[in-house]
Amino acid sequence: ADWCPDCRFVEPFLPEFEANYPEFTFYYVDRDKFIDTCAEWDIFGIPSFLVFKEGNEISRFVSKDRKTKEEIEQFLTDSLNK
Template identity: 40%
Template sequence: MGNQENLSNEEIFETMNTGKKMLFFTAGWCPDCAFIKPAMPDIMKKYDQYDWITVDRDANLEVAQHFGIMGIPSFIALEDGKELGRFGKGERRTPKEVEDFIQSIA
C-alpha cells in the first residue's frame, strides 16, 4: 500500500477510518526516531498489508493529541478506524522489535 507523508491533520483523520493503517509518529529532532528511520522503508515494504502514514508529531499535533502520544517514536495500528494495538512510547526500538509488534497484531 505504501507510505503517506506530509498529510494535514484533516487528511490523516479522513484516511484512518477505512482499511488497515499503521501510523508512525516521529519528528525531525527525535534521536530515537532517527535511529529507527533507516529501517522503516524495508519494514513498510515487508508489511504492506498496512497503508503506512508517517505522522510528524509537531506538524500533526492534533493527531498526536487525539491518540495521546506522549513519546516518539510510536506506532499505532488501525483497522477501519479502530485501534488494533500500539507500540513505542518514546523509547528506542530496534527494527526487530517493530516487526515483532506488527506480527503480534496480525
C-alpha cells in the same frame, strides 16, 4: 519529528517494514506539525506505531524508549493476528 534521534534511528528500517508487511499502509506524522492529533491519540513518546483496522485502533507501540528493529518487527507481526 526532525529533531528526534530515536525517530532518525528507525527511519532506515521503514522501507524494509513497508516491503515486508504489505498488509499495512504506513503513514508518517510529524508530531510537531500535528501535535493536536498526537494529543488526541495519546501519543507523547516518539517514535510511536499505531495499527488501525476498519477505522478502529487494534494495536499500539507507544513509549518514550528507543525501539529496536526487532521490537518493531515483532509488533507488526503480532498486529497481523489481531
